[in-house]
Structure formats: C-alpha cells, structure tokens
Amino acid sequence: MNHVVVEKLKTRFADAAFEFSEFRAELTVVVPKEIITEVCQYLKEAPELTYDSLSDLCGIDMNTPAKRFGVIYNLYSLATKHRIRLKTFCEEEDPTVPTVTGVWGTANWHEREAYDMFGMDFQGHPDLRRMYMPEEFEHFPLRKDFPLMGIPGSLPLPKK
Amino acid sequence: MGLEQALGDSFLTTKLEDAINWCRKNSLFPMPMGISCCAIEMMAFAGPRFDAARFGSEVFRFSPRQSDVMIVAGTTTFKMAKVVRKIYDQMPDPKWVIAMGACTSSGGMYRTYSVVQGIDLFLPVDVYVAGCPPRPDNLINALLTLQRKVQKGESKGSSTAIIGDFTTHRHPVPSAG
DSSP states (O other), X not given: OHHHHHHHHHHHTTTXXXXXXXXXXXXXXXXXXXXHHHHHHHHHHSTTXXXXXXXXXXXXXXXXXXSOXXXXXXXXXXXXXXXXXXXXXXXXXXXXXXXXXXXXXXXXXXXXXXXXXXXXXXXXXXXXXXXXXXXXXXXXTTSTTSOTTOOTTSSOOOOO | OHHHHHHTTOOOOOOHHHHHHHHHHTTOOEEEEEOXXXXXXXXXXXXXXXXXXXXXXXXXXXXXGGOSEEEEESOOBHHHHHHHHHHHHHSOSSOEEEEESHHHHHOTTOOSTTBOSOGGGTSOOSEEEOSSSOOHHHHHHHHHHHHHXXXXXXXSSXXXXXXXXXXXXXXXXXXXX
C-alpha cells in the first residue's frame, strides 16, 4: 500500500519536493508547507487512497536553527485500514502553516492545541484561540526554551 | 442515652463555646472539590464501607453555601485555582479546608509549569493528607484530626474565632435586593 501512495503523490504533485521515508513498514512523507492543504485534500479524496480520518495532528519543536517548528499529521483510511504520516516544517521567524480544517473538521481543536503549546500560526483557521492555557497567558509552554517550572508571575494565583 | 445513665437525674455544666464547637465538630458537611483521581477515594470515604457518616460528616453538600469543610481532592492547576478559590469564598464562616493527597498538598509528581505546587499558596489549609491517593481510612483520620481542631476552636481560614463574633465577615455578604 505504501508504494501506491508514493506513486500517486509523485504523479499528482510532479514538481513538489517530497521526502519519503519508511520505517517498519510505516510511510512518512515530508511535505512542503505551501502545498500541505492540497496534498491532504488529495489524500482524502483520491479514490484508492481515501484517508478520510485524521487520527492525530500535533506540533513539534525540533530546536534547530532552520525549520524549527513542525506539524505532524497521522492519517487513517477506514476503507483500506492503512495509515500514513505527513510532516511539514516552518521557520522560527515565520511560524505559519496553512490550516487543514477545511479537509478534516477535527483539525480545528488539534490545531488550536498545537498553537497553544508551540505558537504556530495556522493560517485560515476559523477560531485560533488557546486550548488549555488561560487566554491571557503569553508564552508557549512546550517550546524547548520554555523553563519546566514556567515563568514566574506569568500565571497569577488568587490572593490568599 | 449514655448520658442519663452516667449522670442519673443530675446535670452537666459546660461553656457555651464548647457546646457549640462540640455540635459543629460532629456535623461537618463536606464540600467535595473532586478534581481528579483522589475524588474516587473520597467517594469511598463517604460510601457504606468506610462510612464517614459514623463521624457526623453525614452528607456531601454540592453547594458551597451549605457546607463547612472543603475537601480539595486532586491536582489543582493554575487555571482551576481560580475556580477553587471562588467556591471557597462562597462558603460561610466558619470553614475549614482538607488538602487531600500529594498533588493537592505539594504539587506531587506534577512538578511542572501548569500545576500549583500546593494549594496552601492560595488557600488556608487546616489538614493535609498524605498519599497518592490516600486510602479512605487516611481521610477519616484527617476528619478526626479536624474534629479535634474544631473542638479547640481552631480554623485557618475563618476570620472570626470559631465562636462568638459573627458581626465581622472576611468576605462581606451582599445585602439582598
């Protein structure tokens, strides 16, 4: 099944710079962020692929000078019972990634979580608010440069 | 019943304070602030096997306005701290707080940015309970410890002494209408 996905992606997006890798029969595709929405739409709607379920979407901080932040999409096809993983990366200076909420509705909250924890700006997201941390919180706690015990004073407690 | 047998037709003298505190300690209504897994043990504490009702802590009140002691059972995050404090502020004086479990007392294993490292940072705590989670027996022990404190008229949170002056309130009661 993996090689079918690879062939179809190479045919449909002929001039795109994909990176394919396989580990223990799991296919991972690194996708340029500019075409992530189109790739997701295609993978969902192509008749033999039908990755109709986004089982998870999460952010990652690679802590590298280039391509620091990433988003990982885990897709599942209910018809073929096959899974693939997509990755896309963005720069620290420009942490923007196009949203996939138009493809899978469940991406709405997942992208809010990734924004809350890493500060990625999902462009086109209908409601990009914080998910877990208080609205007035100014930091992104799962970034590698965020101290474990937090920044003193950033989360106020009620007066004793 | 036991009293008549012991005293016959005689009578007993005591201070009004002691009598009121005796009544209070044997009718502590808990406010169940069950935030996470400790709440399961807190339910067992109230259930028939361990039966907190034996000690007069008969009924769990799900309204802070009708309760005497708040059992904070679970990991308290910074986001939840505001809620816990707001509920505590609605309890009428005199009031007490039991910090149940390691997370509530000290942050426990959650040594991280999002968890308050002990609710005594924003609440006056009367009794701490060790354990992760504590067994219901341990919570009963905390209740008995609290009863001894109530009999002595101790409360960390109430502004007034437990008995006597009801004219000053730490949190003024808004006038009706």
